[in-house]
Amino acid sequence: SKRGYNSKWRQARLGYLSKHPFCVSCMMEGRRVPATVVDHIKPHKGDKKLFWDSGNWQPLCAPCHSRKTAKEDGGFGNRTSNVHV
Template sequence: MPVRPPLHRPVGRREKRERDHDYDRTRDPVSRALYHSKRWRTEREAFLHEHPLCMECQHHDVIRPASVVDHIDPHRGDETVFWDRNRWQALCASCHGRKTAVQDGGFGNARRCS
């Protein structure tokens, strides 16, 4: 009987998935519910359709597709702020990660998109 060869899994893949899952569990339950709602998925897709390019990259004359809807100011679970489209911006994952790290005191100064 043939034996299937093992699948290659990059080092750290499981750990990253577990870290992401742990972060979501420690997030405020109200915020978590907002991000997991069908309304958010629908609104997010519509916003990205209307704003297909990363705003931060455009400021640096770089064209990159947006993949994240970012709340410009943290909403901290306030539904009025959460759903206010005037407080949203379309970002690529790289710019969003950099912005979040700077706001949360992570990596230090934000760097230019490259």
């Protein structure tokens, strides 16, 4: 909630997912997988303007979001990068 993920975000997230119901990453592979996460394409790092810029949002399923976050943050033994799913 400190990072902006509050009730206002939850409401925006639900509205976005209702208009963009499928994971964009899976769709590029020919699979229709329901999106459950609204991802910030470019990490906002606390920048409220970037946080609320819906042009910086994309619908992802949880596994794709986890992979993208791990690549960006260097998780799972990966080095950090600017690679986006």
